[in-house]
Amino acid sequence: MNRVERIRAALQQALDPELLEVEDDSHRHAGHEGARDGRGHFNVHVVSAAFEGKLPLARHRAVYAALGSMMDTDIHALSIRAEVPAKNG
Numbered sequence: 910m911n912r913v914e915r916i917r918a919a920l921q922q923a924l925d926p927e928l929l930e931v932e933d934d935s936h937r938h939a940g941h942e943g944a945r946d947g948r949g950h951f952n953v954h955v956v957s958a959a960f961e962g963k964l965p966l967a968r969h970r971a972v973y974a975a976l977g978s979m980m981d982t983d984i985h986a987l988s989i990r991a992e993v994p995a996k997n998g
Contacts, residue, residue, distance in 0.1 A: 912949055912983050916976065920955060923975030927994050928956035934988075948985035956992045965991070 910918070917931050935949035953972065960968045968991035973980055980987070 912979075913951070915979065915983070916951060916953065919975050919977070919979065920953065920972065924955060924957040924959045924971065926955045926957040926959075928954065930954040948983055950986040950988075951984060952988040952990075954990040954992075956994055958994055960991055960993045 913931050913933050917929060920926065920929055920931070930953065932952040933949055934952055955972060959971065963971070969989050972987075972989050972991055976984065976987075
């Protein structure tokens with residue numbers, strides 16, 4: 910399982926999202942100081958009812974908690990878009 914698949918699986922399990930997009934943006938950061946240790950740059954867009962009633966900082970913390978040790982071993986930079994599902998009607 911590659912890093913994107915592991916990130917996707919961890920977020921899916923922890924947040925049961927309606928929408929989950931994970932993009933590996935590491936290729937755009939080749940040669941940067943933070944990329945030298947092999948960790949990557951990722952963008953995530955998560956829409957989950959688990960974020961209901963939470964401020965943006967708490968939503969980001971929930972994403973970081975779901976990723977756990979991957980934040981130390983696989984991820985150098987993470988751009989997060991964490992939203993609640995749209996209400997219909």
